[in-house]
Amino acid sequence: MTLDLRDRVTDVPDFPTEGIIFKDVMPLIADPEYFAESISLLAEWARPREPDLILGAEARGFIFGAALAYELGAGFIAARKPGRLPRETVEATYALEYGTDSLQIHRDAVAPGARVIVLDDVLATGGTARAKVELVEGLGGVVVGLLFVIELSFLSGRERLNGYDVHSLIQY
Ligand code: AMP
Secondary structure (H helix, E strand, O other), X not given: OOOOHHHHOEEEEOOOOOOOEEEEOHXXXXXXXXXHHHHHHHHHHHHHHOOOEEEEEOOXXXXXXXXXXXXXXXXXXXXXXXOOOOOOEEEEEEEEOOEEEEEEEXXXXXXXXXXXXXXXXXXXXXXXXXXXXXXHHHOOOEEEEEEEEEEOHHHOHHHHHOOOOEEEEEEO
């Protein structure tokens, strides 16, 4: 029987600010069966795209991203908030569903021509994903897919990722 991943996603109203319904995937990560199923579904989509690297942002992007990279035999690279990475970085700034933020990756994280899948737990407005695309392409990498566990379709994040191969496991 296939699992419905939705059964392990909890709605948290008014977090982190009023009016936002936060999709908490921690229960899914905490359940061995559901976590394994989500990684297996992500890998099924990612594998034929033959990525060299999976790019994930802190913090939940690290969890899914590292497990996916391991499953695929790919590498994992981290996008982090400014000031966290120890060596020379490149940076992109973006608007969030709740505020603005910046992400950095190491300048040497993506070799020219490297095939990269950009991964996150939630696709909301698409701003974060867009910033990660800019970072990868700025270093000469090729974005071969954008992959999400959850897509908030009503925020139309997909439209900001026009022209890219976008996939999500569950939609709201
Ligand atoms: P966005 O840039 O608007 O697509 O936002 C995506 C990023 O913000 C992801 O890293 C999510 O983890 C987080 N995020 C935005 N909205 C939500 C939400 N309603 N529930 C959980 N995470 C969210």
